Amino acid sequence: MKKEKNILQWFNNELSNEELDDLKKSEDFKTLEKIKHYSSQLEAPKVDAQQALQQFKQRQLTKTKPKVITLNFKSFLKIAALLIVMLGGSYFVFFNNTESFSTQIAQNKTVTLPDNSEVILNAKSKLSYNKKTWDKQRNLKLDGEAFFKVEKGQKFTVNTTAGLVQVLGTQFNVKERDNYFEVLCYEGLVSVTHNNKTVKLPKGNGFKVTNGSIELTTNHTTTKPDWMQAESSFTNIALQEVIAELERQYNVTIKATAVDTTQLFSGTFTHNNLNTALQSITIPLKISFKIEGQTVTFYNYGG
Amino acid sequence: MIENTNNLCEEKNFSDFYVKHLQSASNFAFYKCGDSAKSLDLVQDAFSKIWENCAKINFDKAKTYLFTSINNMFLNTIKHNKVVMDYAKAAPYLDTDNQSPEYLLEEEEFKTKLQNAIALLTDGQREVFLLNRIEGKKYREIATLLDISQKAVEKRMSIALKTLKQHIQNI
Numbered sequence: 001m002k003k004e005k006n007i008l009q010w011f012n013n014e015l016s017n018e019e020l021d022d023l024k025k026s027e028d029f030k031t032l033e034k035i036k037h038y039s040s041q042l043e044a045p046k047v048d049a050q051q052a053l054q055q056f057k058q059r060q061l062t063k064t065k066p067k068v069i070t071l072n073f074k075s076f077l078k079i080a081a082l083l084i085v086m087l088g089g090s091y092f093v094f095f096n097n098t099e100s101f102s103t104q105i106a107q108n109k110t111v112t113l114p115d116n117s118e119v120i121l122n123a124k125s126k127l128s129y130n131k132k133t134w135d136k137q138r139n140l141k142l143d144g145e146a147f148f149k150v151e152k153g154q155k156f157t158v159n160t161t162a163g164l165v166q167v168l169g170t171q172f173n174v175k176e177r178d179n180y181f182e183v184l185c186y187e188g189l190v191s192v193t194h195n196n197k198t199v200k201l202p203k204g205n206g207f208k209v210t211n212g213s214i215e216l217t218t219n220h221t222t223t224k225p226d227w228m229q230a231e232s233s234f235t236n237i238a239l240q241e242v243i244a245e246l247e248r249q250y251n252v253t254i255k256a257t258a259v260d261t262t263q264l265f266s267g268t269f270t271h272n273n274l275n276t277a278l279q280s281i282t283i284p285l286k287i288s289f290k291i292e293g294q295t296v297t298f299y300n301y302g303g
Numbered sequence: 304m305i306e307n308t309n310n311l312c313e314e315k316n317f318s319d320f321y322v323k324h325l326q327s328a329s330n331f332a333f334y335k336c337g338d339s340a341k342s343l344d345l346v347q348d349a350f351s352k353i354w355e356n357c358a359k360i361n362f363d364k365a366k367t368y369l370f371t372s373i374n375n376m377f378l379n380t381i382k383h384n385k386v387v388m389d390y391a392k393a394a395p396y397l398d399t400d401n402q403s404p405e406y407l408l409e410e411e412e413f414k415t416k417l418q419n420a421i422a423l424l425t426d427g428q429r430e431v432f433l434l435n436r437i438e439g440k441k442y443r444e445i446a447t448l449l450d451i452s453q454k455a456v457e458k459r460m461s462i463a464l465k466t467l468k469q470h471i472q473n474i
Contacts, residue, residue, distance in 0.1 A: 011435060011436075012442055034471075039436040045329075049321070052343065
């Protein structure tokens with residue numbers, strides 16, 4: 001081991017002369033000396049530094065160019081689009097709390113609201129409210145006709161395009177048509193706001209707007225709107241309104257160009273039989289009708 | 304200001320650094336792969352790496368970085384040839400006084416044996432042996448260069464000498 005260490009030191013030129021003399025006595029010394037001598041005569045291939053530097057600089061130029069990464073707008077757009085879709089999606093999942101109900105022609109639907117208030121939707125009507133804010137504000141949007149049975153509690157508001165109906169706990173009917181708005185209170189007290197005018201309706205009273213003229217009605221004795229008994233009743237209503245209601249309750253198209261649709265109608269029609277309903281409208285007005293599939297044509301006698 | 308003069312990103316500084324270390328770097332690469340063209344490629348790649356990362360490399364560490372890069376690139380890319388070293392043309396004989404034909408023939412034979420034996424060493428042993436013999440580097444310097452301990456360098460050197468001795472005496 002000592003000898004090996006000395007050899008290493010000798011090759012590192014760190015061996016003293018005495019130690020070297022000692023080493024010279026070993027049998028391998030001649031070979032090692034030759035190895036030491038001749039290996040130092042070896043050489044690696046010479047490199048021309050200047051020429052290599054020139055080459056290096058050239059390749060540097062050609063190599064760095066493709067390294068420039070241009071801002072890739074397409075991939076940016078891809079990511080942006082993805083983000084928008086995700087954010088939009090999550091918005092609709094987490095923040096869109098609007099609950100909507102709607103009824104088709106000839107369909108009634110009972111909706112129970114989160115506070116157990118009941119809304120019965122008449123045909124071709126739409127009701128929506130915000131689930132999230134319901135606990136604080138009982139706000140509803142109505143397009144069409146519905147009967148409300150409101151549980152006692154916070155202010156209960158029905159928004160329609162024609163006006164605002166507010167109650168505390170009561171039963172009432174709201175009917176909103178083109179050029180026609182009617183609220184009937186069946187129990188409790190209802191406040192109706194129409195064109196910035198507020199009217200309070202006690203039980204049995206009604207509020208009616210026909211073509212802009214307001215009419216207050218009293219002494220209603222029924223406890224429920226007639227449409228809930230599968231009937232529609234009218235008092236001095238223009239025929240065109242009656243026809244519109246008929247089309248809502250039966251899936252039919254009514255052609256009434258041959259008759260005067262502004263004449264007033266008072267009466268009731270059933271929701272269960274088209275033929276009977278048509279008769280109860282046409283006979284008092286002295287007009288005839290013809291049923292062809294889904295189309296009903298009104299015409300005058302002898303017309 | 305001192306930092307500026309030592310900045311490798313300055314083209315002049317880099318060129319100086321390049322010229323200064325090119326030969327030793329290419330020798331080092333050659334001890335490893337035994338092909339002059341390939342070793343120059345390795346060296347150029349290593350210099351490119353330094354140029355690309357010039358801002359990140361400390362000037363004092365650049366040399367170590369260069370050799371480490373060559374070492375890593377060699378391990379990653381090159382399938383190396385048998386490393387056959389050549390003697391310098393003007394190589395003198397051990398005993399310059401003895402010019403008898405027998406002696407000269409014997410020495411030529413020894414030189415060939417040595418060449419073959421060196422080719423048989425492992426990469427690690429050969430690079431240590433040649434860095435010591437040709438470049439005249441101390442074991443400590445080699446250790447820093449290769450980023451290994453001095454003990455490891457001595458171990459490689461010792462095994463290299465033993466292997467060389469055995470091969471030369473057996474043939």
